[in-house]
Amino acid sequence: MYTMDGLIKALLDGDRNRAVAEAAALVSKGVSPDSIVLNGIDPAMNRLDAKCTIEQFNLLEIMLVGRCLTAVITEIFPNGIASSRDKGTVVIAALEGDVHDIGKNITKMLLASKGYHVIDCGKDCPVEKLAETALNEKADAVFVSGLITSVIPNVRKIKSQLEALGIGSISVVAGGAALKQSTPEHLNVDFVADNAFEGLHYLESKAAVSNN
Amino acid sequence: MPFLKVFIKDSQSLVKFEQGLTIREILESADIRIRSGCRGTGACGLCKVRIIDGNLSALTQNEEHFSLETDIRLACQAVPLGDASVEVFYPAPESKWHILNSRYRQMIASSVKDKSCRCAADGYKVAVDLGTTNIMLSVLEMPSARWIGGRRGANPQTEFGLDIISRLTAASASEYSARKQQESAFTAISDALKDIADREILDLSKITNCTIVGNTAMLTLLAGCCSDTLLDPASWGCIAQCVVSNGRKLLVNHSEPEHSIDIDLVQPFAGFVGSDMLAGLYATGITEFSTPGLFIDFGTNTEIALWDGDTAWIASASGGPSFEASGISCGMPADAGAISRVLMPDNGSSALGFEVINNTEPKGICGSGLIDMIACLLKLGVIDSRGRFIAESQNSYSLCAEALKININPRDIDMIQRAKAGIAACVVMLCRRSGVAIGSLKRICVAGVFGRYLDISNAQTIGLLPRLDPAVFELWENAALIGCEMAALDPEYRQRLDSIRKQCTILNMGNDEEYEPVFFENLYLGCIEGMN
Numbered sequence: 001m002y003t004m005d006g007l008i009k010a011l012l013d014g015d016r017n018r019a020v021a022e023a024a025a026l027v028s029k030g031v032s033p034d035s036i037v038l039n040g041i042d043p044a045m046n047r048l049d050a051k052c053t054i055e056q057f058n059l060l061e062i063m064l065v066g067r068c069l070t071a072v073i074t075e076i077f078p079n080g081i082a083s084s085r086d087k088g089t090v091v092i093a094a095l096e097g098d099v100h101d102i103g104k105n106i107t108k109m110l111l112a113s114k115g116y117h118v119i120d121c122g123k124d125c126p127v128e129k130l131a132e133t134a135l136n137e138k139a140d141a142v143f144v145s146g147l148i149t150s151v152i153p154n155v156r157k158i159k160s161q162l163e164a165l166g167i168g169s170i171s172v173v174a175g176g177a178a179l180k181q182s183t184p185e186h187l188n189v190d191f192v193a194d195n196a197f198e199g200l201h202y203l204e205s206k207a208a209v210s211n212n
Numbered sequence: 213m214p215f216l217k218v219f220i221k222d223s224q225s226l227v228k229f230e231q232g233l234t235i236r237e238i239l240e241s242a243d244i245r246i247r248s249g250c251r252g253t254g255a256c257g258l259c260k261v262r263i264i265d266g267n268l269s270a271l272t273q274n275e276e277h278f279s280l281e282t283d284i285r286l287a288c289q290a291v292p293l294g295d296a297s298v299e300v301f302y303p304a305p306e307s308k309w310h311i312l313n314s315r316y317r318q319m320i321a322s323s324v325k326d327k328s329c330r331c332a333a334d335g336y337k338v339a340v341d342l343g344t345t346n347i348m349l350s351v352l353e354m355p356s357a358r359w360i361g362g363r364r365g366a367n368p369q370t371e372f373g374l375d376i377i378s379r380l381t382a383a384s385a386s387e388y389s390a391r392k393q394q395e396s397a398f399t400a401i402s403d404a405l406k407d408i409a410d411r412e413i414l415d416l417s418k419i420t421n422c423t424i425v426g427n428t429a430m431l432t433l434l435a436g437c438c439s440d441t442l443l444d445p446a447s448w449g450c451i452a453q454c455v456v457s458n459g460r461k462l463l464v465n466h467s468e469p470e471h472s473i474d475i476d477l478v479q480p481f482a483g484f485v486g487s488d489m490l491a492g493l494y495a496t497g498i499t500e501f502s503t504p505g506l507f508i509d510f511g512t513n514t515e516i517a518l519w520d521g522d523t524a525w526i527a528s529a530s531g532g533p534s535f536e537a538s539g540i541s542c543g544m545p546a547d548a549g550a551i552s553r554v555l556m557p558d559n560g561s562s563a564l565g566f567e568v569i570n571n572t573e574p575k576g577i578c579g580s581g582l583i584d585m586i587a588c589l590l591k592l593g594v595i596d597s598r599g600r601f602i603a604e605s606q607n608s609y610s611l612c613a614e615a616l617k618i619n620i621n622p623r624d625i626d627m628i629q630r631a632k633a634g635i636a637a638c639v640v641m642l643c644r645r646s647g648v649a650i651g652s653l654k655r656i657c658v659a660g661v662f663g664r665y666l667d668i669s670n671a672q673t674i675g676l677l678p679r680l681d682p683a684v685f686e687l688w689e690n691a692a693l694i695g696c697e698m699a700a701l702d703p704e705y706r707q708r709l710d711s712i713r714k715q716c717t718i719l720n721m722g723n724d725e726e727y728e729p730v731f732f733e734n735l736y737l738g739c740i741e742g743m744n
Contacts, residue, residue: 058599058626060735100728124723147731148722150484152377177630181539186378 002029004040007072011044014064016071023072033076041072041113049197059177062195066106073109083117088140088207093121093130094176095144095154103176104145107196111143114200127154131161134170141203144189145176155179156188171206173199215571217297218244219264225548226571235261235287235298240311242570243548245304251360251413252288258302259287266296309407310547312350312362335420336360338473339696340401341488342426342434343367344376344512345536346661347397348693349404351414357701361412362693363404364661368396369433374538375512376429376484380442383433394436421474423700425692427486427513431477442484478699478709483718485526489515490709490716491695496657496688499524499712503654506639508677509691510535510579510660514635517716518642524716525646529634534627535579535662542618544576545661551577551611551618552665554584556591564588566611569665577611577618580665585611585620586628587670590737597736599625632676633734638721639678640730640742645719650678650743659691675740 007026010019026036048065051057073081092108094101101123112118119137121130134142142162144155155174162168174182175193184192193199216238218225229238236252236259239245249256254274263283269291271280278286287300340349350362372393373379383390401422409416424434432442478487489509498505498519507517507524514529537543537550544550548570554577555565564585568574577585589595589609596602601609601622611618643650656677658666668685671677677685688694699705721727733741 058622058735059630060598060626060732061600063732063735064598097722099723099725100731102728102732147728149375149377150720150722153381156381181375182378186373186381 002026002031004036004043007036007040008044008047011041011065011068011072012047014061014068016064016068019068020071020075023075027076036072036076037113041069045069045110045113045197049200052195052197057195062106063102066102066109066196069109069113070105073113081112083112083115085117087115087117088203089117089119089137090141090143090203091119091121091130091134091137091139092143092145093125094123095130095146095151096124096126097154098146098148098151098178099123100147101145103147103196104143107143107145107175107199110196110200111203116203127157127161130158131165131167134162135165135167139167139170141171141173141206143173143175143199144179146174146178147176149178151178152182152187159188171202173202175199214292214295216292216295217265218242219297219299220244220303223572229292231293232291235285235290235292238292239287239300243310244300244570245307245311245411246287246300247302247304248288248411249413250288254286254289257286260284260301261287261290262299262301263290264297264299266298267293268296269293304411307407309363309365309404312348312364335418336414337700338401338405338419338422339693339700340422340424340426341491341690341693341696342397342401342424342430343488343692344427344430345370345374345538347400347404348690349401350693350697351405351408351412351419352697352701354420359697360414361408363407365400365404367430368400369393371396376427379433380429390433390436393433397430397434419473421476421700423476423478423696425478425487425491425696425699426480427488427515428480428482428484429486431480431486435477476700478696478705481526481713481716481718483720484513484528485515485716485718487709488692489517489526490712491693491699492657492659492688492691493517493519493524493695493712493716494698494705494709495691495695496655496659496686498655498657499715501654504648504652505655505657506642506653507657507691508635508639508659510658510662512536512538514638514660516635516638516642518639518646518648520646520648522715523646524712525642525719526716527638527642527719527721529638529721534582534631535660537576537578537582539627540577540582540624541621542576543582543624544578546578546580546665548572549575551581553667554581554588554611556588564611574612574618577620578665579662580667582620582624582628583674583676584667584670585609586625586737587667587673589620590673595625595737597738599629599735599737628674629735629737632674633731636675636734636740637727637731637742640734640740641721641724641727642719643743644726645724650740651680653678653680653684655686656680656684657686657688657691659688661689663687664689672739674737675734678740678743 007022010022094104108118158172172189173191174187174189180194191202213228216227227242246259249258257278272289275286275289335354337352347367348364351360353360372382480486492509502521505519509515517524517526549572550569551566551574552569553567608619608621672679730742
């Protein structure tokens with residue numbers, strides 16, 4: 001018998017070493033990586049999500065948990081997380097002028113752990129490259145994260161780049177310390193996410209609407 | 213320091229003061245206006261107050277001239293010798309312009325005396341620090357360089373956006389918005405000058421010129437040029453030229469258009485680093501020493517310069533406006549009614565103590581109060597170094613027991629953590645890139661309104677400022693305005709600022725891979741992390 005409680009607690013505490021050890025122990029007991037995602041990571045993320053919604057989690061804790069989540073996923077999926085395009089494809093980047101990607105990586109991990117197919121354009125990514133990737137990958141949404149306010153002018157260009165390629169209907173979601181204080185109108189995007197979970201909820205709500 | 217208790221109609225305030233000031237000066241230090249028809253020379257007799265209690269200086273000749281009743285004095289003449297209570301009969305109408313206080317005035321007097329050449333011409337000179345949130349200005353009498361008065365008020369451009377990027381975007385999208393923003397800044401400057409003219413009895417037509425410093429975005433909007441260029445990241449390394457279009461002049465009195473005032477925009481450095489930063493370096497004189505020093509100008513955009521003896525390394529911190537308590541649930545600017553200091557509980561008590569500006573009913577908490585409060589909660593073990601309440605059931609902390617509660621919640625703490633991490637990470641990166649060891653800093657100049665009430669030790673406790681000997685810290689309330697006044701008075705200021713320009717280098721944190729991990733480590737409440 002095994003329990004995921006230790007992993008869940010370590011994830012929520014943002015304790016990277018303990019979380020990785022818990023995950024490794026589960027793998028060595030023969031627990032499948034998919035089961036760890038479903039019964040360990042998923043419940044932990046849902047608890048974190050609930051706390052974020054009532055504003056009891058701060059940026060530091062989200063970053064600690066994100067770092068921890070990344071380490072656990074790398075541990076259980078050494079060859080990368082498998083995903084299908086069924087649930088949807090998201091292209092994600094930190095735009096040109098910003099080389100900081102912890103926030104972007106946390107969002108990527110969260111979306112991947114929820115079954116989205118995530119294509120990472122990396123950091124310091126030109127808007128043109130982001131738009132072309134979205135076109136080539138037939139993306140459902142584009143996510144950008146920004147830590148530095150000076151990246152805002154580039155965020156505002158995304159919509160027009162997508163429109164120029166004939167894919168102006170793709171959702172554009174912005175998040176990160178520099179962007180979360182702005183409005184969607186100001187950034188010229190569809191949604192501004194206060195944290196990675198809000199971005200996820202937005203995707204889910206869009207999917208729910210289009211399925212109906 | 214002694215207290216002056218002030219009764220005006222139904223309200224009362226308690227103002228702490230330095231001995232030797234007149235009642236009028238004490239009132240002005242607390243931004244309380246008393247009616248007056250002269251500059252406080254004792255000539256008009258309008259500033260009568262009733263002395264309820266306390267010992268005061270002897271009647272002056274001017275007062276004797278008015279044959280006052282025994283308990284009546286002129287506020288501009290009487291000097292309290294200790295605690296006193298007075299009743300103000302004729303308060304002046306409220307204004308949206310706050311009077312710059314006397315402490316600030318003394319600082320100016322000494323800087324100007326030390327550093328500036330005096331001009332010979334008569335008239336008045338105006339110095340303006342055009343900030344994103346606040347406009348500050350002062351008027352100097354020539355040729356004496358005597359400080360006549362100063363004002364602080366809100367920048368009306370906030371209507372077009374709280375931050376510079378939204379204002380620039382609005383201006384580049386519509387000519388109408390660009391013109392409105394330009395006009396509103398000019399109008400605000402004239403309004404403030406009229407306010408000084410009404411109160412300090414100033415002939416506006418004698419103002420000869422107006423020197424303006426500000427961040428690049430504010431100067432760009434004022435000049436009505438190149439807001440597009442500034443939005444393009446490719447231009448951030450370039451020198452922005454801000455020249456007021458069509459030789460435009462400042463008009464303070466529309467009925468007398470011939471009395472327009474020449475405007476001198478002090479050119480920004482480059483990118484978003486404006487002439488406010490250059491003026492701050494000029495005022496503090498940090499670049500005149502061979503020893504390392506640090507200059508932090510707290511504002512909506514916090515700019516930091518590290519002087520290594522040869523070069524000033526400059527960076528902007530993405531702090532956001534939370535040090536001005538904007539976006540904080542019970543936040544307010546550092547005006548009357550703001551909790552400016554929070555103190556550890558007295559022996560035997562469990563409640564935190566606090567001080568309110570002017571000792572009125574507390575209405576909110578300002579930036580310095582927030583820093584104190586978070587430091588106290590950390591020391592008391594109410595929150596942990598992650599900024600989280602330790603008791604699981606707790607999700608806010610209330611400062612006042614009275615009906616009017618001042619609360620702090622996890623979101624407020626989070627905002628301060630982010631803001632202070634941005635500052636600390638910039639300081640660490642500047643030290644790393646310049647090779648200056650933090651311990652070798654001989655001067656740390658803290659500028660910005662936020663600095664006025666800041667407790668250095670609490671700022672060190674949460675990791676906003678480096679933990680160094682308190683003696684190296686200097687609080688400069690508005691270094692940029694002081695530098696601007698020096699420029700206004702100094703015919704050779706361009707050469708002086710140019711030599712500072714040559715020594716400045718901008719570091720863009722957006723391109724530095726090491727910035728983010730350092731920012732992350734500094735989200736913790738505790739000593740600044742990552743120092744060499």
